[in-house]
Amino acid sequence: MTASDAQTGMVVQAECEAVTAALLQAAAHLAQGQDAEGILRPFCEALVAASSHIRLAWMWLGAPDTAIIRPTYAVGPARGYAESLVLGADEATRSLSPGLRALATGLPVMATVRSDPTFAPWRTEALHYGLEVTASFPFGEAGDGKQGLVAVYADEADYFARLGWAPFVAFQHLAQVALTQAALRERLNTLATLDSLTGLLNRGAMQDALERLHDEARRRHGTYGVLLIDIDRFKLINDGYGHGVGDGVIRDMARVLRRSLRADDRAGRWGGEEFLCLLPGADYRAASDIAERLRAGVMHHPFAVSGGRTLRATVSLGMACFPADGDSVQALLNHADMGLYEAKRDGRNRVARASDRGRNLFATAQQLEGALTSGRVRPAYQPIVALADGRVMAKEALARIITAEGVLEAEHFIEAADRFQWLYRLDHDMICQVIEDCAAARQTQDPPLAYFVNVSTDLLHHAERVQDLLSRITRTTMPCCAGSDAEKPLVIEITERQFLGDFNAVRRTLAPFLAFGIRLALDDFGSGYSSFRYLTELPFAFVKLDKVLVNRVQTAQGRRILRGLQDLARDLGFRTIAEGVEDEACADALAALGVDWAQGHYFASPRFEDAPQGSGKDRDGAAS
Ligand code: C2E
Ligand code: CA
Ligand code: CA
Numbered sequence: 001m002t003a004s005d006a007q008t009g010m011v012v013q014a015e016c017e018a019v020t021a022a023l024l025q026a027a028a029h030l031a032q033g034q035d036a037e038g039i040l041r042p043f044c045e046a047l048v049a050a051s052s053h054i055r056l057a058w059m060w061l062g063a064p065d066t067a068i069i070r071p072t073y074a075v076g077p078a079r080g081y082a083e084s085l086v087l088g089a090d091e092a093t094r095s096l097s098p099g100l101r102a103l104a105t106g107l108p109v110m111a112t113v114r115s116d117p118t119f120a121p122w123r124t125e126a127l128h129y130g131l132e133v134t135a136s137f138p139f140g141e142a143g144d145g146k147q148g149l150v151a152v153y154a155d156e157a158d159y160f161a162r163l164g165w166a167p168f169v170a171f172q173h174l175a176q177v178a179l180t181q182a183a184l185r186e187r188l189n190t191l192a193t194l195d196s197l198t199g200l201l202n203r204g205a206m207q208d209a210l211e212r213l214h215d216e217a218r219r220r221h222g223t224y225g226v227l228l229i230d231i232d233r234f235k236l237i238n239d240g241y242g243h244g245v246g247d248g249v250i251r252d253m254a255r256v257l258r259r260s261l262r263a264d265d266r267a268g269r270w271g272g273e274e275f276l277c278l279l280p281g282a283d284y285r286a287a288s289d290i291a292e293r294l295r296a297g298v299m300h301h302p303f304a305v306s307g308g309r310t311l312r313a314t315v316s317l318g319m320a321c322f323p324a325d326g327d328s329v330q331a332l333l334n335h336a337d338m339g340l341y342e343a344k345r346d347g348r349n350r351v352a353r354a355s356d357r358g359r360n361l362f363a364t365a366q367q368l369e370g371a372l373t374s375g376r377v378r379p380a381y382q383p384i385v386a387l388a389d390g391r392v393m394a395k396e397a398l399a400r401i402i403t404a405e406g407v408l409e410a411e412h413f414i415e416a417a418d419r420f421q422w423l424y425r426l427d428h429d430m431i432c433q434v435i436e437d438c439a440a441a442r443q444t445q446d447p448p449l450a451y452f453v454n455v456s457t458d459l460l461h462h463a464e465r466v467q468d469l470l471s472r473i474t475r476t477t478m479p480c481c482a483g484s485d486a487e488k489p490l491v492i493e494i495t496e497r498q499f500l501g502d503f504n505a506v507r508r509t510l511a512p513f514l515a516f517g518i519r520l521a522l523d524d525f526g527s528g529y530s531s532f533r534y535l536t537e538l539p540f541a542f543v544k545l546d547k548v549l550v551n552r553v554q555t556a557q558g559r560r561i562l563r564g565l566q567d568l569a570r571d572l573g574f575r576t577i578a579e580g581v582e583d584e585a586c587a588d589a590l591a592a593l594g595v596d597w598a599q600g601h602y603f604a605s606p607r608f609e610d611a612p613q614g615s616g617k618d619r620d621g622a623a624s
């Protein structure tokens with residue numbers, strides 16, 4: 001070995017070490033590469049950084065059947081060469097290119113620029129950039145994922161021959177493993193974001209997409225629309241044709257939606273029979289047009305049943321637009337939901353944007369939510385007096401929101417609470433406070449008063465809250481109650497205007513309360529249609545006569561109805577309470593009919609417990 005050979009050997013050794021070290025360092029970051037591009041780029045950069053002989057590294061990523069390949073990323077002093085490079089554009093380069101051969105065989109391919117005949121089409125250009133040799137490394141993702149290619153160019157024809165393949169091939173294998181992992185991660189991700197029935201994005205993925213769209217629109221001062229779509233009377237389809245057909249309709253519906261949307265719009269499954277569409281860039285006009293097209297598209301689409309038969313289905317759509325309908329994702333979804341509710345209410349198979357009234361309801365619901373969270377919902381109490389002697393027998397707790405401007409009465413927020421499903425929280429919160437007040441007051445009350453609380457059926461369907469209430473009641477109030485064990489001071493008012501649904505279920509929910517001695521009152525009796533059914537289905541102790549009926553006591557017909565109800569109630573063993581008594585004449589007429597108790601502005605208006613309470617007029621005051 002000559003001295004110069006030894007020197008050359010050392011140079012090669014040093015070069016090899018530098019390249020290996022650079023590749024190892026790039027390999028350390030492989031696992032963090034998010035996608036294929038993120039994995040292969042550092043490979044190119046490491047090679048160019050490792051040696052001044054490596055003048056260019058470029059990469060390409062694409063579908064396996066891509067006919068024409070152009071580098072998607074290039075680094076190195078000779079990257080100008082990659083800028084105009086095209087592989088596979090014509091027959092000659094398709095069969096000759098070393099890169100394409102590497103892709104076809106799955107093996108690394110080396111080619112010298114001057115002597116390799118397959119390099120002929122690019123020779124002049126490559127030499128112009130000082131490139132003497134190239135090595136191409138193919139990559140492939142798992143399954144039918146992308147294919148990739150990394151091509152490296154050096155300025156000495158024997159560069160790769162002298163260094164040997166080993167470091168490159170080792171790195172290629174590492175990168176391949178990372179690519180496979182990335183592709184599998186991506187696939188899992190896709191599976192986690194897709195709804196299995198329709199193949200549309202699922203709710204979580206749609207929520208993410210909506211948030212991204214929202215951020216983007218805010219940044220760019222843009223617009224977008226959201227459509228909330230619900231299949232009308234889907235339960236009838238499911239019950240009538242079976243779940244298989246129901247699923248088929250949902251699947252088909254997804255297809256109709258996809259077909260009717262623009263390229264950039266997105267559709268997702270939002271719930272059972274509910275879909276959400278995102279319309280980037282759409283203003284109110286555009287969103288209405290698309291919504292209308294969707295509605296008509298569904299209406300004219302024959303949905304397949306078995307045996308070649310078809311059925312017709314319709315959808316209702318709620319629409320909201322950014323920024324007109326709110327500046328948060330939640331506000332837009334709520335507006336779309338409100339619109340959908342109104343579309344259903346107004347007869348289905350239509351598109352609606354929340355009305356002003358709907359918007360107000362939404363604003364009120366938000367106000368209530370804030371008040372509940374910050375403890376600004378408080379019970380005001382209205383005394384209930386015995387008509388016979390004017391003594392206060394009980395109090396009804398009525399919810400109030402305390403605001404900076406004053407006190408908001410329940411009638412202003414109950415509908416909003418109901419519509420946005422806050423009622424059960426409101427009731428729970430109220431009952432907890434009433435239990436505390438009742439416990440505190442019982443030390444001094446003689447005789448002890450009954451506390452009436454209003455309960456929505458919504459609460460009765462939240463078993464865990466009912467359970468929680470019951471344990472609070474047994475812990476807090478009731479141990480200190482005087483009098484008979486059978487009757488506890490709490491009375492639950494259920495209004496007949498609320499649809500109770502399954503009486504058996506409600507009876508089951510209420511059973512522990514009743515067993516404990518809590519009594520039931522039927523509220524607003526005479527204001528609805530199902531009054532008598534309620535009386536027979538649940539064991540009420542009190543019947544509260546609705547104020548509209550009560551105020552007709554001065555008319556002959558009203559008096560006749562009230563007398564009938566009073567007699568019936570007495571026969572059935574209910575105690576009657578007249579609501580909304582506003583004057584003396586009314587109180588007298590009710591007393592003459594034998595109504596037991598009464599409440600109303602005539603006796604006292606609802607007040608907070610810590611403020612001085614109206615004690616109720618005595619009998620003389622009420623009757624004279
Ligand atoms: P309700 O249970 O029938 O309550 C009686 C309503 O009549 C109360 O209105 C009360 O302030 C009002 N009122 C009292 N005396 C008179 C009177 O002499 N004349 C007239 N015209 N009205 C009188 P408020 O407090 O606005 O409550 C409205 C409704 O909201 C209640 O009707 C009840 O159904 C519901 N509500 C109130 N608090 C709650 C609650 O905590 N939970 C639930 N679920 N509903 C509640
Ligand atoms: Ca009530
Ligand atoms: Ca009532």
